Amino acid sequence: MRNVPLDALDHLPVDVLPLGTDYPPDHLLARHTHRRAQLLHGASGVMRLETEEGAWTVPVDRAVCIPPGTPHEVHMRGVTTWSLYIEPDAVPWWPTSCTVIEVGPLLRELLRAANDLGADYDTAGRDGALIGLLLHELRRTAPAPFVVSLPREEPFRALCRAYLAAPDAALTNTDWARAAAMSPRTFDRRFHALTGTSPATWRARARLLAALPLLPAHSVTSVAARLGYSSPAAFTAAFTRAFGAPPSKLG
Structure with missing residues (x-):
């Protein structure tokens, strides 16, 4: 399913709703919950997801697990998403805080296939087996360290968010x-008390996280400078x- 609002499908009696969405360049998905x-x-x-707890950068070949009921916003940079919306009871092992994970070739192809399913996919047949394998693969994924904490207290939070938007090496x-x-x-x-x-x-x-959206289009030398x-x-x-x-592996 593609470019269909989640609210139009959330009532369906399936544990997993695959839903793909095409976003315009530099799109901000305002704070919301599922x-x-x-x-x-x-x-x-490349995406950057923010919650009250922190900011997660999600480069290519990665995904982020978002717990149910977590308020979040997402900055999209040239992004087409393949999402899964999953009933909480179906994934009792789901992370309790947002977590970036690695997406290997098999998991990527499963996500691609899942997002081609219709809203009325056959949960008892081949489609259901595909979704079941997808969940098994998700449970085996490794977390990736693409996160910084965000202080909840002002003005610290505003300073950090401004820095994420425009990192400045000269700032002290x-x-x-x-x-x-x-x-x-x-x-x-x-600051240390708030962020550790x-x-x-x-x-x-x-600053290192800010490199992730730049590396696909620029050389390591250019990004470093x-x-x-x-x-x-x-x-x-x-x-x-x-x-x-190294950056050459993530660009």
């Missing part, structure tokens, strides 16, 4: 403290430490 659990996979493009802890009308020491202490990390460490990770790294080697080393693979 009664069902959702697997959100971008067949193309002193700049953030001044914007928050606090001393640097007070700002750092409160220092402002500088948080910004460094946010754009994000303020001293050299492509320095960028590659930091990226590999953070995400377990």
